[in-house]
Amino acid sequence: MATLWEYHGSQFLQQRFQEELSYWNRERLSPAFPSDMTADRFDRDRRMLRLEHGFIEELRAEVREKAARAPTDPDGFIAWFEGLKESGPGQHDPLFPWLAQEASRDEIRWFLSQEAAGEAGFDDLVALTQVKLPPRAKLELARNYWDEMGRGNAKGMHGPMLSQLVDILDLDIGIDSTAWQSLALANAMTAMATSRCHAWHSVGALGVIELTAPGRSAHVAQGLRRIGLSGGERRYFDLHAVLDVKHSRDWNDEAIAPLVAEDPRRATAMAEGALIRLRCGQRCFEHYRAHFGLG
Numbered sequence: 001m002a003t004l005w006e007y008h009g010s011q012f013l014q015q016r017f018q019e020e021l022s023y024w025n026r027e028r029l030s031p032a033f034p035s036d037m038t039a040d041r042f043d044r045d046r047r048m049l050r051l052e053h054g055f056i057e058e059l060r061a062e063v064r065e066k067a068a069r070a071p072t073d074p075d076g077f078i079a080w081f082e083g084l085k086e087s088g089p090g091q092h093d094p095l096f097p098w099l100a101q102e103a104s105r106d107e108i109r110w111f112l113s114q115e116a117a118g119e120a121g122f123d124d125l126v127a128l129t130q131v132k133l134p135p136r137a138k139l140e141l142a143r144n145y146w147d148e149m150g151r152g153n154a155k156g157m158h159g160p161m162l163s164q165l166v167d168i169l170d171l172d173i174g175i176d177s178t179a180w181q182s183l184a185l186a187n188a189m190t191a192m193a194t195s196r197c198h199a200w201h202s203v204g205a206l207g208v209i210e211l212t213a214p215g216r217s218a219h220v221a222q223g224l225r226r227i228g229l230s231g232g233e234r235r236y237f238d239l240h241a242v243l244d245v246k247h248s249r250d251w252n253d254e255a256i257a258p259l260v261a262e263d264p265r266r267a268t269a270m271a272e273g274a275l276i277r278l279r280c281g282q283r284c285f286e287h288y289r290a291h292f293g294l295g
């Protein structure tokens, strides 16, 4: 487990940097006009790209050894990858049974405000990651994206479904009121999806979300039911408790396995991406438990 002094030693794992990176991500990914590209903007983009790369390098350093031990043949790698569900960083965190069974409405609201702010938009991450991927993996990312889009039905889109819950519970999801751990999670996912040198990392990181989300979503859905939210209101979490089981299976079979079969180096990159994602999540859970005064 990481200790406080480790964070003090990092220029990246801290509030100010993660806020800056979050604001930059919001700005650079927003649709804009040619006139928005000022000289200052180019300078800032260049500076932030280098810092973002340094941030991911630091996260890689934390997981590199473990990732290097992952098998690089397709079957062996899938077995290792699926094993992360049981024993990956942050799995089976006691925060989730507590949210399901004990947390008050306000405690659940605070938790969800951090989580919603730390949600980089799975749909956009998939869309950014699929660029120039080989056809079979690209098709799987397309199917996954189509589900994110509610298969063409606005009411079934996952992103707006979460936004609705944010409105219902009147959550504050501003960058300034979000812990750096949650911002770092979103920023790491965005960095991996936007920089092509981390494309395989992103495939691994997105795949491990599909693998591990159902367990957490079921607990959150249970907590929301307990505090009186209707089926419609809890839909985002009820849906992901079930749908992501299928998404994970398909992602592993149709994206990860064929990509690793083509080039075994991708297994190590995907392992790093998955471990980076889980480690970022683990830091969030530790922070949330400390915030709630849990052990």
Ligand SMILES: [Fe+2]
Residues within 6 Å of the ligand: 122, 148, 158, 240
């Ligand atoms: Fe989703």
Ligand SMILES: [Fe+2]
Residues within 6 Å of the ligand: 210, 243, 244, 247
């Ligand atoms: Fe999914």
